[in-house]
Amino acid sequence: MRFLSDQAGRLPGSWIGGPDFVRENMNRLLAMFVLTPREQRLVIFVVIALVAGVWIKHERDKEANDRTGRGKAGLSLPSVSPTPNEREAIVTLDPECGRIR
Numbered sequence: 001m002r003f004l005s006d007q008a009g010r011l012p013g014s015w016i017g018g019p020d021f022v023r024e025n026m027n028r029l030l031a032m033f034v035l036t037p038r039e040q041r042l043v044i045f046v047v048i049a050l051v052a053g054v055w056i057k058h059e060r061d062k063e064a065n066d067r068t069g070r071g072k073a074g075l076s077l078p079s080v081s082p083t084p085n086e087r088e089a090i091v092t093l094d095p096e097c098g099r100i101r
Contacts (some may be wrong), residue, residue: 035043
């Protein structure tokens with residue numbers, strides 16, 4: 001398609017046949033991607049299998065994280081250390097004399 005007319009030979013000769021030459025080269029390069037219906041079905045099956053495998057792995061990882069009690073970030077919740085008053089209330093056994101301290 002030409003937007004400009006060739007007025008009095010103003011366009012160089014190389015421009016006149018240029019786009020067809022480029023189109024032919026691109027068609028030749030793209031011809032390697034033409035697949036038969038059987039090959040198309042195989043490619044679709046492989047892509048669906050890969051997507052299903054990744055989805056199943058994601059779901060298993062998500063379920064494993066839920067079972068271990070991990071949060072969304074994948075980190076376990078920190079445990080709270082006892083306050084000084086709570087430490088005094090903890091009963092421990094004195095190993096030297098066997099009495100409760």
